Amino acid sequence: AQKVTQAQTEISVVEKEDVTLDCVYETRDTTYYLFWYKQPPSGELVFLIRRNSFDEQNEISGRYSWNFQKSTSSFNFTITASQVVDSAVYFCALSSDMGQNFVFGPGTRLSVLP
């Protein structure tokens, strides 16, 4: 069965600190997709990124970056120079090739303090 673990339940940082959110996944599929979503206090879900299992290149988008390492089954998310607006719950997720077996991790609550 597919599984996503986000071991960090809650993280607090001070504004401008860098922070890394960990995501470890389990799957027997050779083709799969990994995702990160953000859920700010207002409650909506925001899609951040998807990555397929054949693309191990790290991705950077502004202050956000993602490190995909197949060897350790990890897909970690780093926020550089964090801001108060980054305070949210962040979910990592995994799906099989065609969208079946889609599972979310339990989420990491990030609090960025001014």
Add this chain to the structure above:
Amino acid sequence: DSGVTQTPKHLITATGQRVTLRCSPRSGDLSVYWYQQSLDQGLQFLIQYYNGEERAKGNILERFSAQQFPDLHSELNLSSLELGDSALYFCASSVRAGVGVDEQFFGPGTRLTVL
């Protein structure tokens, strides 16, 4: 504003009842996804439709059903409601079919409370 609309925003009903949640995808998006978020189960993927056809199924109970209509809006029907069905139900849409292909745009959610 993501462009995905969900109605109603809030729904309060009693156990044993049946409700219908509605989702209108962004203009041009062919795929619709349904998710459930509850305190007990966390976030769960329920089901995906693409251009009217079921595409992928997640942890959707037999008491729940969904469909996507020719105008691409989707409805999630929940019947024989139980207290544990109280949750936030999100709908998302994307342009193409595969979950891993496209960015998903989420609606604001429907909060269902079963008393």
